[in-house]
Amino acid sequence: MTATLEMRKSQKIREAVKNAGCFSNSATREADQQLAELDLPHFKAEAWKYTRVGYLAATKWSANPTSEIYDISHWKADPEEANTLVFVNGYYRADLSSLHEMPAGVIVTDLKTASEYHPELLEAQYGKHTVNTEVFTALNAAQPFGGLFLYIPDHVVVERTVQMLHLVTHEDTIAQPHHLIRVGENAQVKLVGTFGSINSCNAFVNSVMQISVGKAAHVQYDKLQAEDEGISHICTEYVHQDAQSTFKINTITLNGKMIRNSLHISVNGKHCETYLNGLYVGKGRQHIDNHTQVDHRVPDCYSEENYKGLMDEASSAVFNGKVFVRQDAQKTNAFQNNGNILLSRDARVNSKPELEIYADDVKCSHGSTTGRLNEEALFYLRARGLGKHSARRLLIAAFASDVLESIDNKSVRAMVNRYLQDRHNWSFD
Amino acid sequence: MLSIKGLKAEIEGKEILSGIDLEVKAGEIHAIMGPNGSGKSTLASVLAGREEYEVTGGSVTYKGKDLLEMAAEDRAREGVFLAFQYPVEIPGVSNINFLKTALNEIRTSKGLEPITAKDFLARVRERSALVELDTKLKNRSVNEGFSGGEKKRNEIFQMAMLEPSLSVLDETDSGLDIDALRIVANGVNQLKNETNATIVVTHYQRLLDYIIPDFVHVLYQGRIVRSGPKELAMELEEKGYDWIKEENGETVDV
Numbered sequence: 001m002t003a004t005l006e007m008r009k010s011q012k013i014r015e016a017v018k019n020a021g022c023f024s025n026s027a028t029r030e031a032d033q034q035l036a037e038l039d040l041p042h043f044k045a046e047a048w049k050y051t052r053v054g055y056l057a058a059t060k061w062s063a064n065p066t067s068e069i070y071d072i073s074h075w076k077a078d079p080e081e082a083n084t085l086v087f088v089n090g091y092y093r094a095d096l097s098s099l100h101e102m103p104a105g106v107i108v109t110d111l112k113t114a115s116e117y118h119p120e121l122l123e124a125q126y127g128k129h130t131v132n133t134e135v136f137t138a139l140n141a142a143q144p145f146g147g148l149f150l151y152i153p154d155h156v157v158v159e160r161t162v163q164m165l166h167l168v169t170h171e172d173t174i175a176q177p178h179h180l181i182r183v184g185e186n187a188q189v190k191l192v193g194t195f196g197s198i199n200s201c202n203a204f205v206n207s208v209m210q211i212s213v214g215k216a217a218h219v220q221y222d223k224l225q226a227e228d229e230g231i232s233h234i235c236t237e238y239v240h241q242d243a244q245s246t247f248k249i250n251t252i253t254l255n256g257k258m259i260r261n262s263l264h265i266s267v268n269g270k271h272c273e274t275y276l277n278g279l280y281v282g283k284g285r286q287h288i289d290n291h292t293q294v295d296h297r298v299p300d301c302y303s304e305e306n307y308k309g310l311m312d313e314a315s316s317a318v319f320n321g322k323v324f325v326r327q328d329a330q331k332t333n334a335f336q337n338n339g340n341i342l343l344s345r346d347a348r349v350n351s352k353p354e355l356e357i358y359a360d361d362v363k364c365s366h367g368s369t370t371g372r373l374n375e376e377a378l379f380y381l382r383a384r385g386l387g388k389h390s391a392r393r394l395l396i397a398a399f400a401s402d403v404l405e406s407i408d409n410k411s412v413r414a415m416v417n418r419y420l421q422d423r424h425n426w427s428f429d
Numbered sequence: 430m431l432s433i434k435g436l437k438a439e440i441e442g443k444e445i446l447s448g449i450d451l452e453v454k455a456g457e458i459h460a461i462m463g464p465n466g467s468g469k470s471t472l473a474s475v476l477a478g479r480e481e482y483e484v485t486g487g488s489v490t491y492k493g494k495d496l497l498e499m500a501a502e503d504r505a506r507e508g509v510f511l512a513f514q515y516p517v518e519i520p521g522v523s524n525i526n527f528l529k530t531a532l533n534e535i536r537t538s539k540g541l542e543p544i545t546a547k548d549f550l551a552r553v554r555e556r557s558a559l560v561e562l563d564t565k566l567k568n569r570s571v572n573e574g575f576s577g578g579e580k581k582r583n584e585i586f587q588m589a590m591l592e593p594s595l596s597v598l599d600e601t602d603s604g605l606d607i608d609a610l611r612i613v614a615n616g617v618n619q620l621k622n623e624t625n626a627t628i629v630v631t632h633y634q635r636l637l638d639y640i641i642p643d644f645v646h647v648l649y650q651g652r653i654v655r656s657g658p659k660e661l662a663m664e665l666e667e668k669g670y671d672w673i674k675e676e677n678g679e680t681v682d683v
C-alpha cells in the first residue's frame with residue numbers, strides 16, 4: 001500500500017518533466033525506464049533517514065524555459081575573465097552567458113548543442129558514471145533541461161575559470177541542469193558553480209554533474225548554494241578520478257529550504273589526491289544534508305575531508321561521510337572531520353562519519369564534534385571590550401576560516417562574505 | 430575610583446563572597462592575598478562582569494557609576510581590565526586582529542576614530558617590547574600553544590595596549606620564573622601612573638618584592654579579614670596563612 005503511494009509520488013514528478021529535456025538518446029530513455037520502477041526515498045532508507053523529501057510530490061511542478069532578462073552581475077565569478085554559462089530554470093541561456101576564446105581542442109558549450117554537434121563525445125560520457133538507481137539521478141538523467149558540456153583534451157591547461165551560474169525563478173518551477181565534464185590526461189581546470197533564485201517562494205532544483213578527472217589532471221570546483229528560503233535543491237555529483245589526479249571540491253551552502261548534497265567520488269588510479277571541504281550555515285527552518293562518499297578502490301591514495309556547520313534558530317543539518325577503503329587499497333591515507341556549532345537551542349545536527357575499511361595497511365581517521373560557542377572565550381573577548389556580536393563573529397569566523405580559506409576563487413569568496421554579512425550580519429574580513 | 434561595599438556573590442547557590450569592602454583611589458596599588466579557594470578570583474571575575482556569578486548583596490561604584498549594572502564589554506570600555514588567572518586559548522582568532530578590534534571598539538564607544546594601521550603597529554611594537562613578548566606570538570592565535578609564562582606576558586601586553594584605568598591582575602605571578610616575574614612586574618610598574626590603579630591578586634608574597642603595594646588585604650572565606658601596609662605581606666610570608674585561619678576559628682593540623 002505504502003509502496004504504491006510512494007510510487008505515485010515519484011511518477012508525479014516524472015510526469016511534470018515529461019518532454020522537458022533538451023535532448024534524448026538511448027541513455028536518457030534508459031534512465032526513464034529505470035525511473036519508472038523507482039519510488040521517492042522512504043524515510044526508513046538509511047541514506048534518507050533524517051531528510052524527508054516526500055513533500056516534493058505535493059507541488060504540481062512545471063518546467064519553465066523563460067527568456068526573461070535578469071541582472072546576474074553579482075553572481076558572476078571573475079566577471080571579465082570567466083567563461084560563464086548561465087542556466088535559468090535549468091535551461092541554457094546563450095544570451096546571458098559569456099564565452100571566451102579557449103585553448104585549441106577545448107569544447108565548452110551547452111548540452112543541447114553538444115548533442116547536435118558532438119553526439120559521439122556526448123554518448124561516450126553521458127551516463128558513464130551516474131547511478132540511475134538513485135531516483136533523483138534517474139529523474140534528471142531522463143530529462144536533462146540543459147547543462148555545461150566541457151571537454152578538455154589531454155595536456156591542456158584552461159586558465160580561465162568555467163562557471164555554471166544557475167538561477168531559478170517563478171513559483172512551482174522544477175529545474176534539472178545536468179553538467180558533463182571531461183578533463184583529459186594532465187589537463188587542468190577550475191570550476192565554479194553558483195546556485196541562486198529570483199522571485200520564487202517554491203521551486204525544486206534537481207541537479208546532476210559528472211566529472212571525469214583524467215590521469216594526472218587537476219580539477220578544482222568551488223560550489224556555492226544560495227537559493228532563497230523556499231527553494232529545495234537536490235544536488236548530486238559523480239566524480240571519477242584516474243591515477244595521479246587531484247580533485248578538490250568546496251561545497252558552501254548558505255541558504256535554501258531543503259538542500260541535499262550527494263557527492264560520490266570514486267578513486268580509480270594510484271597516487272590520487274582528493275580534498276572535500278564544506279561549510280553549511282543554517283537559519284530559520286532550513287535543512288541542509290551533506291552525504292559524501294569517497295571510494296578508495298586502489299592503493300596509495302590520499303583523501304582529506306573537512307566539513308563545518310554553523311546552525312542557528314531552528315535549522316537542522318545532516319552530515320554523513322562515507323569512506324570506503326577496499327581490500328586492494330593498501331597505503332590509503334584518508335582523513336575526515338566534521339565540526340558543528342549550534343548557535344541556538346533549537347538547532348540540530350545529525351553527524352555520522354562512516355569508515356568502511358577492508359584493507360589492513362592504511363592510515364584513516366575521523367572526528368565529529370557538535371557544540372556551542374566557547375563561553376569562556378566569549379567572556380575573554382568581551383572582557384577586552386568587544387561587544388557580544390563582535391565576539392561571536394570572531395569565534396564564528398575562526399571556526400569557519402579553514403574551509404573558507406580553501407575556496408580558490410576570490411570572487412566566490414567575496415560572494416560568500418557578502419552573503420554572510422547580509423544574511424547573518426557577520427563580517428569576516 | 431573604585432568603591433566596593435558589602436559585596437556578596439554566589440555561584441550555583443553557594444555563597445563565595447560574604448561581604449567585601451574595599452576602597453581604591455587613583456594612583457594606588459592594592460594587593461589582595463589569601464589562601465586558595467578564599468574567593469580572590471571570584472572577586473576579580475565579579476568586577477570584570479562574569480555573568481555566572483550572581484551578586485546577592487552590596488554595591489560596586491566605579492568612577493561614580495554602578496559597575497554591577499554594566500555589561501562586561503562596557504566595563505572594559507570604561508577602563509576595567511582583568512588579567513586572567515587562566516587566559517583562554519582561542520584557536521583561529523589572531524592575537525593582533527583581536528586586539529585591534531578590541532581597541533577600536535573601545536575607541537568607538539568613546540566617539541573616537543579607529544586607530545590608523547600605522548599608529549597601531551607602532552603601539553604594538555612599543556608595548557610588546559615592554560613585556561619582551563616574542564614577536565611571533567603577536568601573530569599567533571590568542572594564547573594558543575603559549576607556555577604558561579607567555580600567556581601571562583600576553584595578558585600584560587594586552588593591558589599595555591588597552592591602557593586601562595583599573596587593572597585587576599589575577600595571580601599573574603603564578604607559573605613565572607624569576608626572570609619572567611621581573612619582566613612582568615617591570616611592565617606593570619612602567620604602566621603605573623597617577624590616574625590609574627592596580628589590584629594585584631596573589632597567593633605569594635614574592636611578586637610584591639617587585640610591585641610595591643600601597644595596601645595589602647587578606648581575603649579569607651569570602652571576607653577581607655585584615656588590611657594593612659605592605660609590611661603585612663611580609664608578616665604573612667613569615668607566619669603563613671595558618672595564622673589567619675586560626676584567628677578566624679579554624680582548627681589547623683600542624
Ligand SMILES: Nc1ncnc2c1ncn2[C@@H]1O[C@H](COP(=O)(O)OP(=O)(O)O)[C@@H](O)[C@H]1O
Pocket residue numbers: 440441443445463464465466467468469470471472
Ligand atoms: N564555577 C564555580 N562553581 C562552583 N564553585 C566555584 C566556581 N568557581 C569558584 N568556585 C568556588 O569558590 C571558591 C572560591 O574560588 P576562587 O574565587 O577561585 O578562589 P581563589 O581565587 O581565592 O583561589 C572555591 O571554593 C571554589 O571551589
Ligand SMILES: [Mg+2]
Pocket residue numbers: 469470471514599600
Ligand atoms: Mg584564583
